[in-house]
Amino acid sequence: MSDQVKDDADHRLVISLAKIDLHDHFSASPGADVAAYVPVGAEPGSLVMLDALVGNGYEVLLPVVVPGPPAPLRWARYSGPESLTTGRFGLLEPTGPTQPPSTVDDAELILVPALAVDRQGVRLGRGAGYYDRSIAGVPRNRLVAVVYDEELVDVLPAGEFDVAMGWALTPTAGFTRLGTT
Ligand SMILES: Nc1nc2c(c(=O)[nH]1)N(C=O)[C@@H](CNc1ccc(C(=O)N[C@@H](CCC(=O)O)C(=O)O)cc1)CN2
Numbered sequence: 168m169s170d171q172v173k174d175d176a177d178h179r180l181v182i183s184l185a186k187i188d189l190h191d192h193f194s195a196s197p198g199a200d201v202a203a204y205v206p207v208g209a210e211p212g213s214l215v216m217l218d219a220l221v222g223n224g225y226e227v228l229l230p231v232v233v234p235g236p237p238a239p240l241r242w243a244r245y246s247g248p249e250s251l252t253t254g255r256f257g258l259l260e261p262t263g264p265t266q267p268p269s270t271v272d273d274a275e276l277i278l279v280p281a282l283a284v285d286r287q288g289v290r291l292g293r294g295a296g297y298y299d300r301s302i303a304g305v306p307r308n309r310l311v312a313v314v315y316d317e318e319l320v321d322v323l324p325a326g327e328f329d330v331a332m333g334w335a336l337t338p339t340a341g342f343t344r345l346g347t348t
């Protein structure tokens with residue numbers, strides 16, 4: 168994907184994250200907690216996505232990877248690009264105080280990074296199981312896999328610990344309900 172195509176697709180994602188959509192689909196009004204991620208490499212989205220959420224009044228929580236073997240993610244507040252620093256795996260993480268893994272249970276919606284997701288809600292991640300360990304207690308109608316259009320596919324193999332996504336967010340289709348058929 169060229170930079171121009173990625174920029175255009177990422178811009179469309181931002182439009183879907185408008186207040187009215189978040190309110191209608193997730194009952195998330197300004198002031199609500201929204202968990203997100205800092206996109207890296209070919210992952211969908213950009214810091215513009217995070218800044219737009221903050222600009223619309225949401226409290227944006229970002230994952231913080233703890234030292235040691237894969238464990239549930241901790242969470243810290245995003246307050247602008249200057250509040251990020253390079254953490255484990257070269258990911259950008261917030262520098263502020265971290266909150267326990269259970270913090271994510273109270274978020275009205277959780278934007279989950281994914282390499283692909285299928286129409287049943289099966290998500291393919293980076294393969295360390297961080298998210299599966301972190302979102303097992305979250306109702307699936309709050310879980311949104313963010314992918315590019317062609318990464319929303321018909322069928323993926325489901326793993327033992329896979330947590331089903333309730334939605335996909337793609338640049339062209341916006342929010343798409345998963346697993347309803
Ligand atoms: N932007 C973003 N943030 C995220 C995730 C993500 O997928 N995207 N995560 C989603 O879970 C968590 C981090 N998960 C990760 C899982 C594996 C590797 C990784 O590069 N693993 C290497 C081994 C590197 C090493 O051990 O030093 C590998 O598997 O080859 C990085 C992050 C939390 N934050």
Ligand SMILES: Nc1ncnc2c1ncn2[C@@H]1O[C@H](COP(=O)(O)OP(=O)(O)OP(=O)(O)O)[C@@H](O)[C@H]1O
Binds near residue numbers: 297
């Ligand atoms: N809740 C869990 N408890 C114990 N082990 C788990 C749990 N979730 C995942 N795992 C293990 O972690 C490894 C990676 O899981 P999986 O391939 O589902 O990760 P992923 O969803 O692709 O990655 P991520 O969630 O980090 O994006 C597997 O060995 C899996 O068995």
